[in-house]
Each structure stands twice: as structure tokens, then as C-alpha cells.
Amino acid sequence: MIKGIHHVQITIPKDTEQEARLFYCEVLNLPEIEKPASLQGRGGFWIQVGDREVHIGSEDGVERNLTKAHIGYEVIDLSVIKNILIEHGITIIECVPIPGYERFEFRDPFDNRVECIQRVVQSTD
Numbered sequence: 001m002i003k004g005i006h007h008v009q010i011t012i013p014k015d016t017e018q019e020a021r022l023f024y025c026e027v028l029n030l031p032e033i034e035k036p037a038s039l040q041g042r043g044g045f046w047i048q049v050g051d052r053e054v055h056i057g058s059e060d061g062v063e064r065n066l067t068k069a070h071i072g073y074e075v076i077d078l079s080v081i082k083n084i085l086i087e088h089g090i091t092i093i094e095c096v097p098i099p100g101y102e103r104f105e106f107r108d109p110f111d112n113r114v115e116c117i118q119r120v121v122q123s124t125d
Contacts, residue, residue, distance in 0.1 A: 007046075007053035008071055012110040014058045017045060023109050024056065027088050028081075049073065070105070070113035078102050078118040 012020045024030050030047040043058035054071065075081050082092055085106055093105040095115070103117040 005052060007055050009055040009057050010071060010112045011057045011059045011062055011064070012044070012112075013062075014043060014060050016110065017043065017056075017058065019109060020056055021045065023088075024054075027084065030054075064111035064113075065107065068113065070115050072103075072115040072117050075116050075118050078104070078116060081116050 021032065024047055025032050030049055033046045033048045033053065035044075035046050044056045047054050047056065073081075082104060085092065090106050090108075093107075095103045095105055098117075100119060100122060101117050102120050103115055105113060105115045108114055
């Protein structure tokens with residue numbers, strides 16, 4: 001039976017790997033991990049996010065801005081990541097509230113929908 005999530009995959013347009021590396025590895029500060037040699041010729045790259053992997057594949061002909069599909073990154077400090085994104089010209093999209101969490105969304109430079117979420121301690125007043 002299923003015991004967990006090993007990785008998720010998002011896609012970027014072909015031939016945009018360098019721009020994607022700058023955004024994901026430099027702006028978001030996520031480390032790139034080596035793809036197996038058998039997959040290296042397929043384009044894209046992989047990053048480590050906590051104890052999971054995000055595989056960033058390349059494909060054309062995808063209308064990424066039309067989908068609600070997304071990846072949600074749990075963050076330590078929502079305001080820090082929000083400020084980093086704003087400094088890099090990323091538009092922040094406010095979300096419908098979820099009890100116990102603060103969150104926002106954005107579209108990466110390739111129109112993938114991304115959520116950043118932080119658990120907040122509820123006051124017992």
C-alpha cells in the first residue's frame with residue numbers, strides 16, 4: 001500500500017531550465033539534486049524540498065495558467081518568503097482562509113500555481 005509521497009513533478013517550457021534554476025535554486029534557495037544518468041537527457045532538473053523531491057520536467061504545449069493544480073510549500077516564516085517573492089517581481093495572490101494556517105499563492109515564472117502555507121498557533125482566549 002501507499003506509505004507516503006516520494007516526489008511531485010511540475011513542468012516548465014522546454015529550454016527554460018536555466019531560468020528555472022535561477023528561480024527555484026537561487027530565489028527560493030532550494031538545492032538541486034542530481035538526476036539519475038538514465039534520465040538526464042530528458043531535460044529539466046530535480047530539487048530537494050525538506051525530505052521530499054520536486055522534479056521539474058520540461059514540456060511544451062501546456063496551459064499552466066489555466067489549472068488549479070499546484071504544489072504547496074510549508075514555510076517557516078510566511079512573511080519572509082512573501083517579501084523575497086515581491087522583491088523578485090512575483091505577484092502575490094491572497095487565498096481563502098483555512099483555520100490554523102496563513103497562506104498565499106503565486107504563479108512561478110512559468111505560470112505554475114504555487115502555494116506557501118504556514119501553520120499558526122491558535123490563541124485559546
